[in-house]
Amino acid sequence: MHVLITGANRGIGLALDQTLRAQGHQVTGTSRAGGECLQLDVTDAQSQRAMAQALDTQPIDLLVCNAGVYLDKGQNLADGYGPDLWTKTFAANVTGVFLTVQNLLPNLQLAQNPKIAIISSQMGSSTKIGGGSYIYRASKAAALNLGLNLAEDLKHIGIAVGIYHPGWVKTDMGGDGGDITVSESATGLVDRFHALSLETTGCFETWDGRAHPV
Numbered sequence: 001m002h003v004l005i006t007g008a009n010r011g012i013g014l015a016l017d018q019t020l021r022a023q024g025h026q027v028t029g030t031s032r033a034g035g036e037c038l039q040l041d042v043t044d045a046q047s048q049r050a051m052a053q054a055l056d057t058q059p060i061d062l063l064v065c066n067a068g069v070y071l072d073k074g075q076n077l078a079d080g081y082g083p084d085l086w087t088k089t090f091a092a093n094v095t096g097v098f099l100t101v102q103n104l105l106p107n108l109q110l111a112q113n114p115k116i117a118i119i120s121s122q123m124g125s126s127t128k129i130g131g132g133s134y135i136y137r138a139s140k141a142a143a144l145n146l147g148l149n150l151a152e153d154l155k156h157i158g159i160a161v162g163i164y165h166p167g168w169v170k171t172d173m174g175g176d177g178g179d180i181t182v183s184e185s186a187t188g189l190v191d192r193f194h195a196l197s198l199e200t201t202g203c204f205e206t207w208d209g210r211a212h213p214v
Contacts, residue, residue: 002026002111004060006100007067009037012119012166015186016064023190028055030067042067042096043088052103059110062193065097066119068143072135086135093139097146114159115196117189118147122165122206127213144204144214151202160201164192167207180207 003020007013008029017029030040030051038054041047069092071085097118108114122128124140144163151161166189168179188207196203204212 001061002028002059003062003064004028004030004055004104004107005064005066006030006040006042006096009033009035012169012182012185012189013064013066015182016066016189019183019186019190032067040067040100042100043091045099048099048103052107055104055107057110058107059112060104060107060114061111062115062117063101063104063108064117064119064193065100067096067100068093068119068139070133070136072133075132075135077132077134081134089135089139090142093136094142094146097143101150108159109157113197115193116147116150116154116159116161117193117196118143118150118161118163119166119189120144120147120163120204122212125165125204125213148202148204148214155198155201158198160196160198162192162196162200162202163204164189165204165206165212 003025005013005016005027008017009031017027020027029037031037032041038051040051069089071089072081075081101116120143121140123137124144147161147163154161166185169182169185185207192205192209204214206212
């Protein structure tokens with residue numbers, strides 16, 4: 001299986017890369033900086049086109065849209081949450097997902113049973129209202145909605161779409177107070193990716209296999 005993971009240079013993306021490689025899969029990881037990964041700035045249309053051209057006609061069995069940012073962590077309602085944070089966050093967490101899917105759709109259609117996994121968060125669910133982090137929460141809600149609509153539109157061409165909450169993970173983004181390690185999250189998520197099918201397309205699940213309310 002050929003897997004492409006955005007944001008594979010650190011955190012959950014890196015752990016997913018390592019877990020899937022250990023299972024014997026071919027993995028193409030991307031990062032904004034490039035280096036050992038394929039260079040991709042998910043927010044930049046030209047970078048997206050260059051990435052697609054580099055992959056040429058390689059089939060992609062699983063696309064994992066993992067790249068994202070949490071720029072408003074700790075912001076103050078009185079004077080925080082500036083317009084630039086809204087713009088940058090939605091560009092990465094929502095538009096970036098759409099552009100990646102759009103540019104790699106031809107590669108997905110070349111695969112036998114193609115799948116798309118979108119890493120969202122329970123913070124985007126209407127059932128998890130906790131206040132604060134307004135921009136991040138709104139972006140993850142939008143990513144969830146995007147995934148549900150992609151699942152509807154892509155089912156007829158045989159592409160399954162799943163949306164996932166990775167857990168509260170001990171990463172730079174999640175902080176030291178997280179409930180689980182990146183390894184635990186990645187192992188659970190990979191199990192979810194394997195289980196995803198056209199019968200379950202449009203699912204919103206936690207890393208450990210529980211259905212999550214939208």
